[in-house]
Amino acid sequence: MKKSYQSLEDNPTNNMKQVIYCGLTSKIYSLCIVLLLTFSTTLIAQEGDPVNGKSLFNSNCAACHKLDKPMTGPALRNVEARLADEEGLDREWLSAWIRNSSSLIKAGDAYANKIYNEYNGVAMTAFPQLSDQDISDILAYTAAPAPAPVVVDGPKGEPVDQGGVSNNLILGALALLFALLAMALVLVRRTLNRFADAKGIDVVTENKRLPIWKAFAQNQFLVLVTSIFFLLASGYFVYGYLMQVGVDQGYEPVQPIHYSHRIHAGDNGIDCKYCHSSARVSKTSGIPSLNVCMNCHKSISEVAPETLAEGEEFGVNYDAEIQKLYDAVGWDGTAYTGEAQPVKWIRIHNLPDFAYFNHSQHVTVGGIECQTCHGPVEEMEIMYQHAPLTMGWCINCHRETNVKVKDNEYYTKIHEELSKKYGVEQLTAAQMGGLECGKCHY
Amino acid sequence: MKMHINMKTSLKYSAVLVLLVGLVSCQKTSSRNYQYMPNMYESVGYETYQESDAFGNGLEAQLPAEGSIPRGDFMPFEIENTNEGYAFAKANLKNPLDSLQVNYAEGKVLYEIYCGICHGNKGDGKGKLVQREKILGVPSYADVGRAITTGSIYHTLYYGKNTMGSYANQLNEQERWQVVAYVEKLKADLEK
Numbered sequence: 001m002k003k004s005y006q007s008l009e010d011n012p013t014n015n016m017k018q019v020i021y022c023g024l025t026s027k028i029y030s031l032c033i034v035l036l037l038t039f040s041t042t043l044i045a046q047e048g049d050p051v052n053g054k055s056l057f058n059s060n061c062a063a064c065h066k067l068d069k070p071m072t073g074p075a076l077r078n079v080e081a082r083l084a085d086e087e088g089l090d091r092e093w094l095s096a097w098i099r100n101s102s103s104l105i106k107a108g109d110a111y112a113n114k115i116y117n118e119y120n121g122v123a124m125t126a127f128p129q130l131s132d133q134d135i136s137d138i139l140a141y142t143a144a145p146a147p148a149p150v151v152v153d154g155p156k157g158e159p160v161d162q163g164g165v166s167n168n169l170i171l172g173a174l175a176l177l178f179a180l181l182a183m184a185l186v187l188v189r190r191t192l193n194r195f196a197d198a199k200g201i202d203v204v205t206e207n208k209r210l211p212i213w214k215a216f217a218q219n220q221f222l223v224l225v226t227s228i229f230f231l232l233a234s235g236y237f238v239y240g241y242l243m244q245v246g247v248d249q250g251y252e253p254v255q256p257i258h259y260s261h262r263i264h265a266g267d268n269g270i271d272c273k274y275c276h277s278s279a280r281v282s283k284t285s286g287i288p289s290l291n292v293c294m295n296c297h298k299s300i301s302e303v304a305p306e307t308l309a310e311g312e313e314f315g316v317n318y319d320a321e322i323q324k325l326y327d328a329v330g331w332d333g334t335a336y337t338g339e340a341q342p343v344k345w346i347r348i349h350n351l352p353d354f355a356y357f358n359h360s361q362h363v364t365v366g367g368i369e370c371q372t373c374h375g376p377v378e379e380m381e382i383m384y385q386h387a388p389l390t391m392g393w394c395i396n397c398h399r400e401t402n403v404k405v406k407d408n409e410y411y412t413k414i415h416e417e418l419s420k421k422y423g424v425e426q427l428t429a430a431q432m433g434g435l436e437c438g439k440c441h442y
Numbered sequence: 443m444k445m446h447i448n449m450k451t452s453l454k455y456s457a458v459l460v461l462l463v464g465l466v467s468c469q470k471t472s473s474r475n476y477q478y479m480p481n482m483y484e485s486v487g488y489e490t491y492q493e494s495d496a497f498g499n500g501l502e503a504q505l506p507a508e509g510s511i512p513r514g515d516f517m518p519f520e521i522e523n524t525n526e527g528y529a530f531a532k533a534n535l536k537n538p539l540d541s542l543q544v545n546y547a548e549g550k551v552l553y554e555i556y557c558g559i560c561h562g563n564k565g566d567g568k569g570k571l572v573q574r575e576k577i578l579g580v581p582s583y584a585d586v587g588r589a590i591t592t593g594s595i596y597h598t599l600y601y602g603k604n605t606m607g608s609y610a611n612q613l614n615e616q617e618r619w620q621v622v623a624y625v626e627k628l629k630a631d632l633e634k
């Protein structure tokens with residue numbers, strides 16, 4: 001009871017003073033109110049501040065704990081109530097555990113040892129810096145009821161469907177209207193002809209002039225000019241067609257797992273080289289192995305509701321795609337099962353076997369942005385080939401791009417000599433030998 | 443009669459137009475274009491990620507045999523991925539790079555690619571993914587309860603810890619130590 005009064009004083013919202021100065025007649029009522037307030041404020045004081053608790057939880061606990069799912073450590077929803085009901089452990093025990101779990105384990109506490117062994121003997125980080133208030137805030141956050149699962153409701157999709165149907169309806173109606181108009185025209189023409197017949201009017205106004213195509217065929221000069229024109233035009237188109245054979249610009253295959261570069265590289269701003277790490281140091285940029293995905297997706301098994309809604313626009317369920325990743329890598333939500341399946345990614349950028357291209361030479365040495373060749377990847381929901389990857393395209397860039405020689409001792413001497421030879425300030429890649437056949441074909 | 447001719451020609455023109463449009467729209471972006479001589483484009487030898495029946499699991503790319511050692515300057519990391527290993531590394535492991543070899547500029551570049559996205563470019567645990575609440579619970583390097591050291595940073599980088607994965611395949615040994623040195627610098631800056 002004493003504790004309750006203390007907490008009452010702590011609470012700024014109480015109006016105990018008012019109650020005390022009330023008239024004697026209402027003493028009993030006021031006593032009742034005092035009692036009521038006491039209990040209610042006690043509850044609030046114990047609960048702490050769930051908002052502050054959330055930020056504390058996110059910065060301290062969320063690395064290993066989720067509210068509703070076991071991760072490195074157990075799920076923490078209603079942890080205080082559960083411990084009190086099932087193990088008879090109070091707030092004091094919890095605080096001791098949070099501040100220094102290993103000393104509890106060493107002291108031989110039964111439940112502490114049980115939970116330690118249950119989670120593979122991974123010791124929980126000590127949090128000596130958390131105050132009583134911090135802990136009660138965090139516990140208040142964990143005691144908050146679970147949010148109702150976000151139901152992807154039908155009505156959201158329906159208006160779109162209705163829109164589609166009504167669009168089709170409008171189109172159909174228009175088509176019908178045109179058909180009717182055409183029919184009406186034909187009918188009108190026929191009736192007019194019939195009237196003309198009946199009145200004996202000769203409608204036929206036969207033109208005795210030479211038909212235009214005969215006149216054209218007789219004019220040999222015109223025929224010559226036109227045939228030359230047609231030859232040139234068809235030559236142009238044939239050349240265009242033949243030149244694009246083997247060029248896969250715009251190639252956009254459907255991948256086995258829908259991976260959105262827009263979300264990862266765009267919205268979340270993850271560096272390209274985080275996943276394509278070998279682009280820094282080797283010839284190929286590499287398809288990231290699935291353990292790189294799992295660096296983040298171990299803890300991200302579902303996307304945010306707004307991201308999920310975005311996915312609907314593209315006809316993709318991102319959660320299902322993450323599940324595909326889990327199936328491929330053999331992750332059951334808490335541990336690897338060892339049943340991995342390779343993902344059959346479809347290669348997009350493929351240079352012919354007779355051309356040599358080295359990523360590290362361009363990315364690390366040249367300092368060229370990935371987007372220079374791969375286009376606005378951070379905006380691509382589905383990855384496609386941005387550049388033609390033809391020889392002409394390579395050569396063009398080598399002719400236009402200056403070599404970054406600043407602060408690079410490797411180039412100092414050769415740059416001096418070559419810039420004297422060419423009489424230029426800045427050397428292009430081409431002048432450094434970037435056009436030599438043997439650089440790429442050998 | 444004239445009108446008839448017009449109708450016929452326009453019919454022909456529209457047929458040609460439809461044919462052209464049809465040809466253009468047949469170019470699918472979901473499949474590759476034709477190639478002149480596919481055998482000059484496609485390697486005779488196995489390519490890294492290709493399917494192959496040479497091995498049991500149908501992949502050309504295999505993990506190196508257990509115990510294989512890469513060519514070049516390589517030292518095995520013998521501390522184990524256990525709590526004891528972590529404690530041992532935390533107490534004993536030191537950076538083999540001396541003060542002249544440590545290059546904060548290089549460490550910074552690598553750190554900002556691989557670590558900054560969660561740990562924040564200042565090491566305060568407030569990277570972009572944390573701010574967007576995608577990944578939670580990233581501690582500051584100055585966290586008292588963790589009290590990280592050279593050895594514990596390297597051990598965590600090598601094996602991962604809790605939710606963090608291993609970065610051993612994205613960074614080589616020398617790069618890892620550069621990142622460790624840079625993390626220590628960030629920690630010192632945070633504790634100032």
